Amino acid sequence: MVKYQxxxxxxxxxxxxDPTRRxxxxxxxxxxGLSVSELAQPFAMSLPAxxxxxxxxxxxxxxxxEKTGRTVACRLTARPMEQAMNWLNRYAQFWSDNLDRLAAFVEEDPWPTNPQSPPTPASPRVQISRVQISRVQASPSRGASAPSRKKSTPRGPSRKT
Known part of the structure; x- marks a missing residue:
C-alpha cells in the first residue's frame, strides 16, 4: 500500500x-501562465484578497x-493533485467493488414488485432481511419514544407597586 503524506x-x-480557489x-x-492581475480580473474582490x-x-x-520584473505569473503544478487523485481513486475502487457486489446480489434475488402479494420463499438471508425490515418499519422512531418535555409552570402572581 502506498503511504501518503x-x-x-x-x-x-x-x-x-474554497470555491474561489477552485x-x-x-x-x-x-x-x-496568467499574471495575478489577469487572474483576479473576473472576481469581485480586492487584489489583496x-x-x-x-x-x-x-x-x-x-x-x-514566478516574478518577472513587476509581473507575477501563476501556473498550475500537478504533483499535489496527482497524490489527491491517487487517494480518491483508492476509495472509488472500494465503493465500485462494493456497489458491484450489491448489484449482483439484488439481480440474483429481486425484491417483489407487488407489495400486496406475499413474498415468495427465497434464500434464508433475504427472508431474514425482510423480517428485519418489517420490524424496523413497525417499531416507533427514537423521537417518539423519547420522554416528553416538561411544560413550564404557570406564571405566578405579579407584584404591583
Whole structure:
C-alpha cells in the first residue's frame, strides 16, 4: 500500500475546499501562465484578497508563481493533485467493488414488485432481511419514544407597586 503524506493531502483538500480557489485553479487550467492581475480580473474582490487565496494555493503546492520584473505569473503544478487523485481513486475502487457486489446480489434475488402479494420463499438471508425490515418499519422512531418535555409552570402572581 502506498503511504501518503497526510500534511500534503490535508493542505491540498483544504485549498480545494474554497470555491474561489477552485475557480482560480479552473482559470489557470484554461490558460496557464496568467499574471495575478489577469487572474483576479473576473472576481469581485480586492487584489489583496486574491493574493491570500493564491498564498493558500501556493502553500498547498497547487500553484507556482514566478516574478518577472513587476509581473507575477501563476501556473498550475500537478504533483499535489496527482497524490489527491491517487487517494480518491483508492476509495472509488472500494465503493465500485462494493456497489458491484450489491448489484449482483439484488439481480440474483429481486425484491417483489407487488407489495400486496406475499413474498415468495427465497434464500434464508433475504427472508431474514425482510423480517428485519418489517420490524424496523413497525417499531416507533427514537423521537417518539423519547420522554416528553416538561411544560413550564404557570406564571405566578405579579407584584404591583
Amino acid at each position: 497526510d500534511e500534503t493531502l490535508d493542505r491540498t483538500f483544504a485549498a480545494l475546499s 475557480a482560480l485553479l479552473a482559470r489557470l487550467g484554461e490558460q496557464d 486574491i493574493m491570500k487565496h493564491l498564498d493558500v494555493l501556493t502553500d498547498a503546492g497547487l500553484v507556482a508563481r
